[in-house]
Amino acid sequence: MTTDTLSPPPLLDADALIADMGARARAAAKHMATAPTAKKAAALKAGAQQLRAQAAEILTANAQDMAAGEASGLTSAMLDRLRLDETRLGAIADAVDAVAALPDPVGAEIDRVERPNGLVLSRVRVPLGVVGIIYESRPNVTADAAALGLMSGNAVILRGGSEAVHSNRAIHAALAAGLAEAGLPADAVQLVPTQDRAAVGALLRAQGLVDIIVPRGGKGLVARVQDEARVPVLAHLDGICHTYIDGAADPGIAVALAVNAKMRRTGICGATETILIDRAYPGPAAIVDALTAAGCEVRGDRDIAALAAHVTPADASDWDSEYLDAIVSIAMVDGLDGALAHIDAHSSRHTDAIVTEDAAAADRFLTEVDSAIVMHNASTQFADGGEFGLGAEIGIATGRLHARGPVALEGLTTYKWQVRGTGQVRP
Amino acid sequence: MTTDTLSPPPLLDADALIADMGARARAAAKHMATAPTAKKAAALKAGAQQLRAQAAEILTANAQDMAAGEASGLTSAMLDRLRLDETRLGAIADAVDAVAALPDPVGAEIDRVERPNGLVLSRVRVPLGVVGIIYESRPNVTADAAALGLMSGNAVILRGGSEAVHSNRAIHAALAAGLAEAGLPADAVQLVPTQDRAAVGALLRAQGLVDIIVPRGGKGLVARVQDEARVPVLAHLDGICHTYIDGAADPGIAVALAVNAKMRRTGICGATETILIDRAYPGPAAIVDALTAAGCEVRGDRDIAALAAHVTPADASDWDSEYLDAIVSIAMVDGLDGALAHIDAHSSRHTDAIVTEDAAAADRFLTEVDSAIVMHNASTQFADGGEFGLGAEIGIATGRLHARGPVALEGLTTYKWQVRGTGQVRP
Known part of the structure; x- marks a missing residue:
């Protein structure tokens, strides 16, 4: 044997x-x-x-x-x-x-x-x-x-x-x-x-x-x-990250950040999944068009869907979806308060960003949004230990105890x- | 009705x-x-x-x-x-x-x-x-x-x-x-x-x-x-705290700290429950006597029990007991290495102290003992948020995540x- x-x-x-x-x-x-x-x-x-x-x-x-x-x-x-x-x-x-x-x-x-x-x-x-x-x-x-x-x-x-x-x-x-x-x-x-x-x-x-x-x-x-x-x-469970385009955003920065935050790499947890646009922002259609041109499917609320024929109407589940894909949900909101309320209801508290030239609005966003990482005029794709200067990361924590973020x-x-x-x- | x-x-x-x-x-x-x-x-x-x-x-x-x-x-x-x-x-x-x-x-x-x-x-x-x-x-x-x-x-x-x-x-x-x-x-x-x-x-x-x-x-x-x-x-679960009297301890300090660490208040989690005495320390009997005089029951290993008739022989469970009472267990150990081994085996990792005039021994103790609080020439009874200058404490954490100690x-x-x-x- x-x-x-x-x-x-x-x-x-x-x-x-x-x-x-x-x-x-x-x-x-x-x-x-x-x-x-x-x-x-x-x-x-x-x-x-x-x-x-x-x-x-x-x-x-x-x-x-x-x-x-x-x-x-x-x-x-x-x-x-x-x-x-x-x-x-x-x-x-x-x-x-x-x-x-x-x-x-x-x-x-x-x-x-x-x-x-x-x-x-x-x-x-x-x-x-x-x-x-x-x-x-x-x-x-x-x-x-x-x-x-x-x-x-x-x-x-x-x-x-x-x-x-x-x-x-x-x-x-x-x-x-x-x-x-x-x-x-x-x-x-x-x-x-x-x-x-x-x-x-x-x-x-x-x-x-x-x-x-x-x-x-x-x-x-x-x-x-x-x-x-x-x-x-x-x-960390989800990265349902938001980029909010304030009424006082610089349009060039807004378009560049919206596209980068969503499309640079769609499969990472810091990718933006939902864009919120202030009703007072002058160029929402340009943001939708730039994303579409970059190969992104846009799912919009009623106001956004009215901007272009190629926008798919969003349903309720879109606001809680981590697509990890070339899909974005976009909603029109009533200024900073509307954005804060939407983020409070739907964010996974990973990374959320505001685009604005209004310093007071930026401060309020950075203070009031209760997420591990909050950003002003920067792409949510920067949510990464290497980009934060930590050299590497073992993960991004969305819990509150011990360590938070990268x-x-x-x-x-x-x-x-x-x-x-x-x-x-x-x- | x-x-x-x-x-x-x-x-x-x-x-x-x-x-x-x-x-x-x-x-x-x-x-x-x-x-x-x-x-x-x-x-x-x-x-x-x-x-x-x-x-x-x-x-x-x-x-x-x-x-x-x-x-x-x-x-x-x-x-x-x-x-x-x-x-x-x-x-x-x-x-x-x-x-x-x-x-x-x-x-x-x-x-x-x-x-x-x-x-x-x-x-x-x-x-x-x-x-x-x-x-x-x-x-x-x-x-x-x-x-x-x-x-x-x-x-x-x-x-x-x-x-x-x-x-x-x-x-x-x-x-x-x-x-x-x-x-x-x-x-x-x-x-x-x-x-x-x-x-x-x-x-x-x-x-x-x-x-x-x-x-x-x-x-x-x-x-x-x-x-x-x-x-x-x-x-925090237990406070099984140790005070180790090194061979190079000042005898006056050693007696004062042993009595204070155990007897000031016996019911708090920072009270010393076990005293370890280096075999090279010249006055173990004085420590036993001072504790007895202060009203403390002493449970000793064979070497300590041989010092005085009023020492009760300790059994194995004594080294893992949080008495929260006027009882202390005392063991004779072979120098710092013996103390470190005993503490590693029995400490609840709350507070442990060394009494010594040997700076190198103190440094080694403070580095190697893996407890929330490690002390040199101080009473373990100081393990307290108020005494640490924190103003108050909600508890003393013996876990490792988020917050440790007071x-x-x-x-x-x-x-x-x-x-x-x-x-x-x-x-």
């Missing part, structure tokens, strides 16, 4: 698997928390170098995923997200190098105060601990998320999508080799070794083992994570209070 | 009740978010004045609760927490006045950066929104929590314990009158009008209506809240990104 190496592995108890990974991650996190900046950077640079050196193996693994994806009927958009080539892999390695060059948030003093009794209190940034990342088809997330998690001194547990399983394993192996080269524990970046969905459930319930879960993917994934998780979640290194840290005394007792 | 005003109110649908309160809180939160500092402060000062003016009604209500508590057999400790008198009520009103005098966190700029493309990004503090507070017998929490929540621009939903129901209603009425006097919506501070436990469940599941839940009370309450909540929770006004805020441009489109 010979051993059949192709037989499926024995069924794992998902809770036991995650408990073991979590314990190893916790031990690794203790090392990472006090690892010097140079050592973390060296590990990432070595990982980037390994990604380049192991390009052939990684691309072979990706070809396996692509073949399986084609056979199982993935859409061409999904296959495109899954596909790696020399250029894309080079960009992934470069992104890891870029994270290695970012300032280390760990150990930074947030504030310091001396109390009248002589106690000196300082708040110092420390890593969150163990970060779980659950994501879908893009294999670059394996490298991006690991790099951000490690540079901020955390241990990372990754759980990628089934369709990218071979690519993810190959990328993970390169990063783990980089950690080992730098003398940091390879357990600081672990990949869940099974696609069994029970392992995701176990990860979501791993209170005490995992400090935060970051879901990256579509609405279905994020909703499942938010619903099942007992571990805190840093998530989340990068700082968002993966917390703080501790250090109190220094000379023997003070409390009266 | 006459109406019986003493008949119980009709059974409420808890979800409908909380949905209605949540919607009114959300509307009030919109007002509070942009209310000027002076107006919020005026509302709190008017509330404090109402607490003083309505002292007779409040004390009568409290007497009702006290009578019911005595009849139902509350312990004397519980009755003491419940009891109000002129002095205690005056202190509650003064505390509300003190919160009114704190700096307003809302609108403060956290940071600002100009990007190469001319976009100016700033992060500005904004309120969390709707804060739910679930607490037990102390009626002062009604005023403290409401004051902190309102001053930080939030709307507050309070759910106090059954035993304080009349006191809480009377205190709430005074605060609501203060809001009305200042022209702010009374719905900004609401008290759940039923003691039906289903209402707590509905509050814990009120995603989208309530932004954060703060539980204040014993372990049972906090554990239930953490288990059932679908809304984010800012909680939580006051800043911990009840989040931030938004304001982006100011001149028409920039993203390339």
Whole structure:
């Protein structure tokens, strides 16, 4: 009797698997928390170098995923997200190098105060601990998320999508080799070794083992994570972003921003989905025409539909739709108050913008719109960690706690209070 | 047939009740978010004045609760927490006045950066929104929590314990009158009008209506809240705090800190529960004797028990016990490494302290101990928002997300990104 190496592995108890990974991650996190900046950077640079050196193996693994994806009927958009080539892999390695060059948030003093009794209190940034990342088809997330998690001194547990399983394993192996080269524990970046969905459930319930879960993917994934998780979640659900063209907008800026905010890339969460036009704005038709000329389907309310024959009438659901496509809904509103009311009712509180030359209107918009990112005379497509100077992002948070908007290194840290005394007792 | 005003109110649908309160809180939160500092402060000062003016009604209500508590057999400790008198009520009103005098966190700029493309990004503090507070017998929490929540621009939903129901209603009425006097919506501070436990469940599941839940009370309450909540929770479970006496500790300081950290007040979460003594420290018996002389029961490991006949031998459970009483567990450890290992295994990550004259040992302790508060040569009893200069605290968070350690006004805020441009489109 010979051993059949192709037989499926024995069924794992998902809770036991995650408990073991979590314990190893916790031990690794203790090392990472006090690892010097140079050592973390060296590990990432070595990982980037390994990604380049192991390009052939990684691309072979990706070809396996692509073949399986084609056979199982993935859409061409999904296959495109899954596909790696020399250029894309080079960009992934470069992104890891870029994270290695970012300032280390760990150990930074947030504030310091001396109390009248002589106690000196300082708040110092420390890593969150163990970060779980659950994501879908893009294999670059394996490298991006690991790099951000490690540079901020955390241990990372990754759980990628089934369709990218071979690519993810190959990328993970390169990063783990980089950690080992730098003398940091390879357990600081672990990949869940099974696609069994029970392992995701176990990860979501791993209170005490995992400090935060970051879901990256579509609405279905994020909703499942938010619903099942007992571990805190840093998530964004939708990007229903608005651009409001005020009566006092500069028409040239208004047209340029409307087109860029909607059409530069339609599939990102910062893309504008609804444009609101002040009834007092003089050139609404030019905005509709420019969008149409750029290849965008326009769905308008009654006033907008009256402007041009090529406008489709919007129905109620359009105001709550994240198209992620070359479609825009446009409504006419009664000035700033009308815009604020519409945004309050329909925004997903991700990113909303005003276009105006009226400074008072802009201030009111920036103050009163309760979204993670509010903009004046800028394209909502700028809602991105890289564009914000954070170097990279692990996601854009639309929740209110801990971190809001683009989340990068700082968002993966917390703080501790250090109190220094000379023997003070409390009266 | 006459109406019986003493008949119980009709059974409420808890979800409908909380949905209605949540919607009114959300509307009030919109007002509070942009209310000027002076107006919020005026509302709190008017509330404090109402607490003083309505002292007779409040004390009568409290007497009702006290009578019911005595009849139902509350312990004397519980009755003491419940009891109000002129002095205690005056202190509650003064505390509300003190919160009114704190700096307003809302609108403060956290940071600002100009990007190469001319976009100016700033992060500005904004309120969390709707804060739910679930607490037990102390009626002062009604005023403290409401004051902190309102001053930080939030709307507050309070759910106090059954035993304080009349006191809480009377205190709430005074605060609501203060809001009305200042022209702010009374719905900004609401008290759940039923003691039906289903209402707590509905509050814990009120995603989208309530932004954060703060539980204040014993372990049972906090554990239930953490288990059932679908809304984010800012909680602390235990305060198993350690004081480590290093071999290089000053003996005078060591004795004074050991006694103060344990015995000043034994019932607070910052009280030391375990003392670790370095085997190299010359005077362990003096520490045991000083604690015994102060009225503390000492439970020691084998080495400590050998020092004095009045030491009770500790069992394994002692190292994980939050006594909240005049009891301390003491272990002998092998230097700093031994202390770090013990704390890592047993600390609840609330507050831990080192006593030493060795600066390098202190630095290592402050860096490596992974607790919300770490102290050098200071009493763990200082773990308190007031002592930290925050003016007051809504609790001490031992979780890692959002806020850690004493939580006051800043911990009840989040931030938004304001982006100011001149028409920039993203390339």
